[in-house]
Amino acid sequence: MQQFTLINGAPASAVSVLDRGLLYGQGLFETVRVVKGYAPLWSLHLARLVKGMQALGLHSGHDAGLAQVQIETEFLQLLNRPPFCSVDATVRITVTGGEGPRGYRPPAEIAPTRIIQWFARHFVRPDNVIVALCNTRLMPTMFGGLKHCNRLEQIAAAAELGADVFEGLVADSQGNLVEATSANLVCVINDQLVTPPVESCGVAGVMREWLLANVPALTIAPVSVGALETMQAAALVNSNYGVLPIHSVNLRGRAVAFGQHDLMQALVQHASGVFDAKEQS
Amino acid sequence: MQQFTLINGAPASAVSVLDRGLLYGQGLFETVRVVKGYAPLWSLHLARLVKGMQALGLHSGHDAGLAQVQIETEFLQLLNRPPFCSVDATVRITVTGGEGPRGYRPPAEIAPTRIIQWFARHFVRPDNVIVALCNTRLMPTMFGGLKHCNRLEQIAAAAELGADVFEGLVADSQGNLVEATSANLVCVINDQLVTPPVESCGVAGVMREWLLANVPALTIAPVSVGALETMQAAALVNSNYGVLPIHSVNLRGRAVAFGQHDLMQALVQHASGVFDAKEQS
Incomplete structure (x- = not known):
C-alpha cells in the first residue's frame, strides 16, 4: 500500500x-x-x-x-x-x-x-545535500513557531528551487536566516553549535526541539545570511530525516561548500539513535 | 435550494x-x-x-x-x-x-x-451597524492585497467579536487601520472621503476598487486608529453589501458614534445602483 x-x-x-x-x-x-x-x-x-x-x-x-x-x-x-x-x-x-x-x-x-x-516512506538520503538561498523572505506573524496550514511563503520559496537543489534556506526581512522551507537549520559557527530563533516567523520543529533538550552544546542564536560565507558546517534538521549535513549552498549562482566538523558529526550520531526502531510500550 | x-x-x-x-x-x-x-x-x-x-x-x-x-x-x-x-x-x-x-x-x-x-442570499441589512476595534493586528505579507486562503489573522480578529457586533476593524502593527475582517473601510475625515491602503496586509476589495474608479472624491490615505475618535462618518464596503454606513464603534468597551455626512450618503446612493439587476449582455 x-x-x-x-x-x-x-x-x-x-x-x-x-x-x-x-x-x-x-x-x-x-x-x-x-x-x-x-x-x-x-x-x-x-x-x-x-x-x-x-x-x-x-x-x-x-x-x-x-x-x-x-x-x-x-x-x-x-x-x-x-x-x-x-x-x-x-x-x-x-x-x-x-x-x-x-x-x-x-x-x-x-x-x-x-x-x-x-x-x-521512500526517502533516499542524498549523497551531497545542496541547498540554495531563497529570495523569498519570511515575515513575522502572530502564529510564529506553529506548524499551521498558512504556507504561501514556504510554497513561494520552494518554487524558486531548481531540480538539482535539495532544499531552500529562507531568511527573515532583517537578513537573518530562519530555517529551510521544510526543515530547521543547525550550524557550526566559531566552533559553536547554533540554531536560529523561529518564534517570529519560522516553525519550531520537533527534531530541533528534541536536539535542544538533549544536546547541551546546541544553543539558539541569530545567524545572519552573511554567516553562510564563513560557517564551518551546517545541517538540515527535521523529524523526517533527523540531522542531514549540508554539502554546499548556492548563493545566487555561486557555490559555497561547507566542511565537516566534530560537533556536527556528533550531532548526526546522537540524532540517528532517535529513529532506531524500539519496542512500543 | x-x-x-x-x-x-x-x-x-x-x-x-x-x-x-x-x-x-x-x-x-x-x-x-x-x-x-x-x-x-x-x-x-x-x-x-x-x-x-x-x-x-x-x-x-x-x-x-x-x-x-x-x-x-x-x-x-x-x-x-x-x-x-x-x-x-x-x-x-x-x-x-x-x-x-x-x-x-x-x-x-x-x-x-x-x-x-x-x-x-440571506443578508438582512442591520438597522444599526456596530463594529469593534480588534486587538489582532495585521502583519505585512508578500501577498498583501490578494484574497488568498491564508486567513488565520482574519479568523483571530473575528473570534474576538461578541454577538452584538456586526464586524471588527483591524489595524496594522503601526497603528493604522487597514480594513474590517471581511470588508474594506471608507471614512469621512475633515470632509474628505478616504479609504486606507491595503497593499501591505489587507485585501483590495472589488467594491472598494469600483468606488475608487467611479467616485473621484474618494482617495487612498492612511487612517490612524486614533482617527476613530473624531472621524465624521464611516462605512463598511464589500461586494456583498455595497456601502454599509457604520453607526458606532466599540473602542475597548467605550462606544463612539459616527454621524451622517453628505459625502457618505452620496456614496451609498452611488453604490446601490451597482446592484440593481440588469439585463445580461
Whole structure:
C-alpha cells in the first residue's frame, strides 16, 4: 500500500468543501516519521499540535482535549494494524477548524476535522545535500513557531528551487536566516553549535526541539545570511530525516561548500539513535 | 435550494485530501454577490482572481488562461440555469493549487482545483451597524492585497467579536487601520472621503476598487486608529453589501458614534445602483 487516509476515524479520501481548513487555511499539521509502527517523536508532535489548537481556537469549550484524545487513539491504532505496523512511513496529521457557516467568525461549537494520512516512506538520503538561498523572505506573524496550514511563503520559496537543489534556506526581512522551507537549520559557527530563533516567523520543529533538550552544546542564536560565507558546517534538521549535513549552498549562482566538523558529526550520531526502531510500550 | 457546489465543473461536495489548498492554504477566493443571475462586479472579481493566480504560481506554463476560461464558463453557465437564474445568491469561487505530491514544492504541471459554491442570499441589512476595534493586528505579507486562503489573522480578529457586533476593524502593527475582517473601510475625515491602503496586509476589495474608479472624491490615505475618535462618518464596503454606513464603534468597551455626512450618503446612493439587476449582455 502506498497511501491510506482516515478522516474523523473513517477511511476516506476527500474533505467537505465547507471545511474551514480548505476555505481559510484554519488548520495545523504534523509530519511524523514512523519506523515499523513506532513514532519516535510522537509526544513532541502531539504537544505541539495541542499548543497550536489552543492558539488557533480549535478547542471548543467543553470539548477541550477530546480531539487530542481522538487523534492519538486513531493514530496509534492505525500504527498497530497490519500492514502499517511493519512498514516505514511518513504520516501527516492535519487538524482543521471543521465545517462552519460562511465567514471568518468561528462557529459557537467547533468540531475539528481530524485527517491522518499514511504514506509509505521512500526517502533516499542524498549523497551531497545542496541547498540554495531563497529570495523569498519570511515575515513575522502572530502564529510564529506553529506548524499551521498558512504556507504561501514556504510554497513561494520552494518554487524558486531548481531540480538539482535539495532544499531552500529562507531568511527573515532583517537578513537573518530562519530555517529551510521544510526543515530547521543547525550550524557550526566559531566552533559553536547554533540554531536560529523561529518564534517570529519560522516553525519550531520537533527534531530541533528534541536536539535542544538533549544536546547541551546546541544553543539558539541569530545567524545572519552573511554567516553562510564563513560557517564551518551546517545541517538540515527535521523529524523526517533527523540531522542531514549540508554539502554546499548556492548563493545566487555561486557555490559555497561547507566542511565537516566534530560537533556536527556528533550531532548526526546522537540524532540517528532517535529513529532506531524500539519496542512500543 | 440553499446551496450547490461545482468542483472542476461537476456537482460535488468534497475535495481531495491531497489538494494543496487544504494542505497548505495554496488558494484564492472571490465572494460574488449575484442578483437574479447577474453578477454586477464580475469583471473585477475575475481580474483579481487571475492576478492572484499569477502571484501564487497557479498558472502552469502552457495552460495559462485555461483555468480562467473554465472558471468564467462554469460560473456564467451556472447563473443562467434554473433555479440559479432567478434567485439572489452569494457565490464563493475558490481556486487552489490542486493535487500534488507531499511537500511545498509545486508539481511541474499544476492543475488548479476550481470550486464554485452557490449559496442562497440571506443578508438582512442591520438597522444599526456596530463594529469593534480588534486587538489582532495585521502583519505585512508578500501577498498583501490578494484574497488568498491564508486567513488565520482574519479568523483571530473575528473570534474576538461578541454577538452584538456586526464586524471588527483591524489595524496594522503601526497603528493604522487597514480594513474590517471581511470588508474594506471608507471614512469621512475633515470632509474628505478616504479609504486606507491595503497593499501591505489587507485585501483590495472589488467594491472598494469600483468606488475608487467611479467616485473621484474618494482617495487612498492612511487612517490612524486614533482617527476613530473624531472621524465624521464611516462605512463598511464589500461586494456583498455595497456601502454599509457604520453607526458606532466599540473602542475597548467605550462606544463612539459616527454621524451622517453628505459625502457618505452620496456614496451609498452611488453604490446601490451597482446592484440593481440588469439585463445580461
